[in-house]
Amino acid sequence: MKSLGSIRRSFAPWADPDAKPFIAFENVTKRFGDFTAVDNLSLNVYEREFFALLGASGCGKSTLLRMLAGFEEPSSGRILLDGQDLAGIPPYRRPVNMMFQSYALFPHMTVEKNIAFGLKQDGMPKADIEKRVADMLKLVKLGEFAKRKPHQLSGGQRQRVALARSVAKRPKVLLLDEPLGALDKKLREETQFELMDLQQELGLTFMVVTHDQEEAMTMADRIAIMDKGEVMQVATPAEVYEAPASRFVADFVGSVNIFEGRVAGREDGRIEIATADGVTILADDATAAPGEGTVWYAVRPEKIRISSRKPENPALNAIEGEVWDIGYLGDMTVYNVKLTSGLVVRSSELNSQRTTQDPLTWNDRAWLTFPADAGVVLTR
Amino acid sequence: MNRLSRFNVASLILGFAFLYIPILLLVIYSFNASRLVTVWGGFSTRWYVSLFSNQQLLDAAWVTFRVAFLSASVATVLGTLAAIVLTRYTRFHGRILFTGMVFAPLVMPEVITGLSLLLLFVAIGLERGFMTITLAHITFSMCFVAVVVQSRLLSFDRSLEEAAQDLGATPTRTFFSVTLPVILPAIVAGWMLAFTLSLDDLVIASFTSGPGATTLPMRIYSQVRLGVTPEINAVSTILIGVVGVGVIIASLVNKRRDVQRRRDEQAAAQG
Numbered sequence A: 001m002k003s004l005g006s007i008r009r010s011f012a013p014w015a016d017p018d019a020k021p022f023i024a025f026e027n028v029t030k031r032f033g034d035f036t037a038v039d040n041l042s043l044n045v046y047e048r049e050f051f052a053l054l055g056a057s058g059c060g061k062s063t064l065l066r067m068l069a070g071f072e073e074p075s076s077g078r079i080l081l082d083g084q085d086l087a088g089i090p091p092y093r094r095p096v097n098m099m100f101q102s103y104a105l106f107p108h109m110t111v112e113k114n115i116a117f118g119l120k121q122d123g124m125p126k127a128d129i130e131k132r133v134a135d136m137l138k139l140v141k142l143g144e145f146a147k148r149k150p151h152q153l154s155g156g157q158r159q160r161v162a163l164a165r166s167v168a169k170r171p172k173v174l175l176l177d178e179p180l181g182a183l184d185k186k187l188r189e190e191t192q193f194e195l196m197d198l199q200q201e202l203g204l205t206f207m208v209v210t211h212d213q214e215e216a217m218t219m220a221d222r223i224a225i226m227d228k229g230e231v232m233q234v235a236t237p238a239e240v241y242e243a244p245a246s247r248f249v250a251d252f253v254g255s256v257n258i259f260e261g262r263v264a265g266r267e268d269g270r271i272e273i274a275t276a277d278g279v280t281i282l283a284d285d286a287t288a289a290p291g292e293g294t295v296w297y298a299v300r301p302e303k304i305r306i307s308s309r310k311p312e313n314p315a316l317n318a319i320e321g322e323v324w325d326i327g328y329l330g331d332m333t334v335y336n337v338k339l340t341s342g343l344v345v346r347s348s349e350l351n352s353q354r355t356t357q358d359p360l361t362w363n364d365r366a367w368l369t370f371p372a373d374a375g376v377v378l379t380r
Numbered sequence B: 001m002n003r004l005s006r007f008n009v010a011s012l013i014l015g016f017a018f019l020y021i022p023i024l025l026l027v028i029y030s031f032n033a034s035r036l037v038t039v040w041g042g043f044s045t046r047w048y049v050s051l052f053s054n055q056q057l058l059d060a061a062w063v064t065f066r067v068a069f070l071s072a073s074v075a076t077v078l079g080t081l082a083a084i085v086l087t088r089y090t091r092f093h094g095r096i097l098f099t100g101m102v103f104a105p106l107v108m109p110e111v112i113t114g115l116s117l118l119l120l121f122v123a124i125g126l127e128r129g130f131m132t133i134t135l136a137h138i139t140f141s142m143c144f145v146a147v148v149v150q151s152r153l154l155s156f157d158r159s160l161e162e163a164a165q166d167l168g169a170t171p172t173r174t175f176f177s178v179t180l181p182v183i184l185p186a187i188v189a190g191w192m193l194a195f196t197l198s199l200d201d202l203v204i205a206s207f208t209s210g211p212g213a214t215t216l217p218m219r220i221y222s223q224v225r226l227g228v229t230p231e232i233n234a235v236s237t238i239l240i241g242v243v244g245v246g247v248i249i250a251s252l253v254n255k256r257r258d259v260q261r262r263r264d265e266q267a268a269a270q271g
Helices: A061-069 A111-121 A126-139 A155-167 A185-202 A213-219 A237-242 A247-252 B006-029 B046-051 B055-088 B095-107 B110-123 B130-154 B158-166 B171-199 B203-208 B216-225 B230-270
Strands: A023-032 A035-045 A050-054 A076-081 A096-099 A173-177 A205-210 A222-227 A230-235 A257-267 A270-275 A280-283 A294-299 A305-307 A317-328 A332-338 A344-350 A365-370 A375-378
Touching (some): A035 A061, A035 A076, A035 A230, A050 A061, A061 A096, A061 A173, A061 A205, A126 A155, A213 A237, A222 A237, A230 A237, A247 A375, A270 A294, A305 A344, A332 A365, B046 B230, B055 B095, B055 B130, B095 B130, B110 B130, B158 B171, B171 B230
Parallel strands (some): A096 A173, A173 A205
Antiparallel strands (some): A257 A270, A257 A294, A294 A375, A305 A365, A317 A332
């Protein structure tokens, strides 16, 4: 069987209709005055899942997290954690912990004391606290920094202290608000994998808020794409990328070419889309396409081949245009090709060889080719 | 760095001279052996010795310190509470009015504050003395504490409190284990400000004091009206010394902490 993307998943409780959700948002709405931050949103997260909320700033993703932590109460709807309704339970009695975007380390306490803070509130015996703190310091590899104050640490070290502090209590759910936002690019990439390992090791449910799609794609089991307080799509990273549910999602994650048109013909489960740009596109997935109305064909740049010769295979889509812009990125080259209608179509070629027989340059005539199943047909 | 021009040097000297020559004169004449204030009669510390046998002055000093300590402490508690309410609970009715009312004493002429307090104390039949001076000082120094603490609270990262609650601390616990320690420097600064304000207040104390409670500034003022004695110079010099040493220590401690902090941060960024 064909599957989307290149990963085979053994962990997929969301596909099991009998699985009980661990966190359930049921028709949750949150209004601040006239502004609706979260709009009638329903969402299920499963135990041990690494779940990401992805969206631009102001889309309501942080509000959702804060409602789960107890800093905000929903205006309507309810939130269940492990079957228990969280309404009216103050933050200090909820079995969830949060890692703050600013880390929120207590500046007057040492690293040790910061990590021990939550355990102390629970009235854990002193010896146990010491042992747990030592374990946590080892986990985040900060043993030698135990006696330091937060301002004596680098950004990456602070991030680890914040992480250790928020998992020290072994919460049922760990909430992470832009956990890597304050780190530089290189450190961020390393830390992504560390977070994933940590989640595996502790067996916790992680819910992370981020605006960085790469971060969400790398770490999460599933991603919820949010816009204006609503969830646009909840799916695995591969599904979100290869089978976006709408133009918004297709455009938000990665880059994409979108052709607008209407269905002109059907045969053998395929449809022909006559686009406004004067080209006809053969598309594979006809199930979703209506007979009437506008449809969109979305295809990723790396699914489109570029060549100076017209392809011979009639089963392929082929569009002619003029090379408008070339961007050489090292590992790949990006071509912007302008059609006669003025539409610019992007194709990216992986530079898997150091030399090429058929170099293209600016203003060359070029043919863009892609098979019928390279893209998806969207109706919204 | 820019070099100082002649004009700059001149204005600097003029400015400092204007500020400090009177004080310097006072200090010098406190060591004058002569009883006449304006005639130099040789170096002597006799006025400092006689100071400590002047029971009236010592009593006044004791009253002043007690008033300052008590009023600064109460004003700090009240001012801190006011600052917290003003920065945290931004959505209550009449907040703007309340803010204005807390800060009005900052710009109110002291004579008016003193007079209105006097009228109040007379109206409710409160016997004037130590208690009324202290109450009056609490009233006017509270707003200074509120200003100092409020500015610290405005830059306070609220997520610290959320983090504490998230980790299981009740709001009360959060306040005492996180909020208070973080804003403590501002509270201490507020207390010190209130203490000095009370220490050198003459106008309000004069309005609200009664028999048996005379503060040091009042005693000095009334003695000066009978003629400046070198003894007054001596007590003033001691006051200047106490305040000066306090300020120098405070700024040295601050500076050292700053330098240490910057060094730590640099080390952390590199390591």
